[in-house]
Amino acid sequence: MTQAAIVKPEELPxxxxxxxxxxxxxxxxxxxxxxxxxxxxxxxxxxxxxxxxYRAGMKMGHxxxxxxPKTDDVEKALKELSEILGRQYxxxxxxxxxxxxxxxxxxxxxxxxxxxxxxxxxxxxxxxxMSQKGPLCQSLYGYMVGAVEEITGKRGKLEIVxxxxxxxxxxxxxx
Numbered sequence: 001m002t003q004a005a006i007v008k009p010e011e012l013p014x015x016x017x018x019x020x021x022x023x024x025x026x027x028x029x030x031x032x033x034x035x036x037x038x039x040x041x042x043x044x045x046x047x048x049x050x051x052x053x054y055r056a057g058m059k060m061g062h063x064x065x066x067x068x069p070k071t072d073d074v075e076k077a078l079k080e081l082s083e084i085l086g087r088q089y090x091x092x093x094x095x096x097x098x099x100x101x102x103x104x105x106x107x108x109x110x111x112x113x114x115x116x117x118x119x120x121x122x123x124x125x126x127x128x129x130m131s132q133k134g135p136l137c138q139s140l141y142g143y144m145v146g147a148v149e150e151i152t153g154k155r156g157k158l159e160i161v162x163x164x165x166x167x168x169x170x171x172x173x174x175x
Contacts, residue, residue, distance in 0.1 A: 028127070031120075031123070031124040031127055031128065032127075032128065034124055034136065035124055035125075035127075035128035035130060035136070038053070038130070038134070038135050038136050039130075041053070041135060042134075042135060049134075049135040050134070050135050050138045051138075052135075053135045053136065053138045053139040053142065054138040054139065054141060054142035055142060056139060056142065057138065057139035057140060057141065057142025057143035057144075057146065058142035058143065058145055058146035059142075059146065060139075060142075060143050060146065061142060061143040061144060061145060061146025061147035061148075061149075061150065062146040062147070062149065062150045063146075064143075064146075064147055064150075065081070065146065065147040065148075065149075065150035065151045066150060068080060068081070068084075068147075068150070068151045069151075070151060070152075070153070071151060071152060072152055072153065072154070073152075074103060074112060074148065074152050074154065074174060075093065075102055075103060075112070077148060077151040077152050078093055078112065078114070078148070078172075079093065080151075081147055081148075081151070089116060089119050089120065089121070089140060089143075089144075090116065090117045090118040090119065091114045091115060091116045091117065091119075091170075092114070092115050092117070093112060093113070093114060093115075094113040094114065094115045094169070095113060096113075103174075109173060110173070110174045110175075111171050111172060111173045111174060112171075112172045112174070113161070113169060113170070113171055113172075114144070114158075114169070114170045114171075114172055115167060115168070115169055115170075116140075116167065116168045116169075116170065117166070117167055119140070119168065121136050121137055121139065121140045122165075122168065124136060125137075126165065132163040132168070133160060133163060137160075137163075141158040141170075144156075144158050144170075144172065145157060145158055145172075148172065148174075154174050154175065155174070155175040156172055156173060156174055156175065157172075157173045157175070158170050158171070158172050158173075159171045159173065
């Protein structure tokens, strides 16, 4: 029996041939699989499911961000991350009209708002009839925090400000 070759993600081509129907069917299959895994994890781990998937998302964020140039400019890091991840987690920086900067400091807390528009997590939840703010959302929160930490060296925490069927607003708190 031969051993399977280990392929590193960076060795995979960015473009694959095939038609959109093939990709759409594969994506929907992955969405069902993710929902099933999350439901099972919730049955087994109950309240611990959030922590498990947050940690997994954080590890994925750190791994992905290893390929980004390091910077202490959080705004620049988030814009670059948004460009690269735009099709998976479409997000942009947002600021209230009364603020001059995306990075806001109030009451001793420094944070930046992120608006998530077309998010694969939210689409999976809608497709599978699951509610927002649960474990699958926690995977995205962990992913964002891990990526920001890896790129900027700053610790972070992502909080929900608003969830909706088409857009979610998150608050990335920087430490």
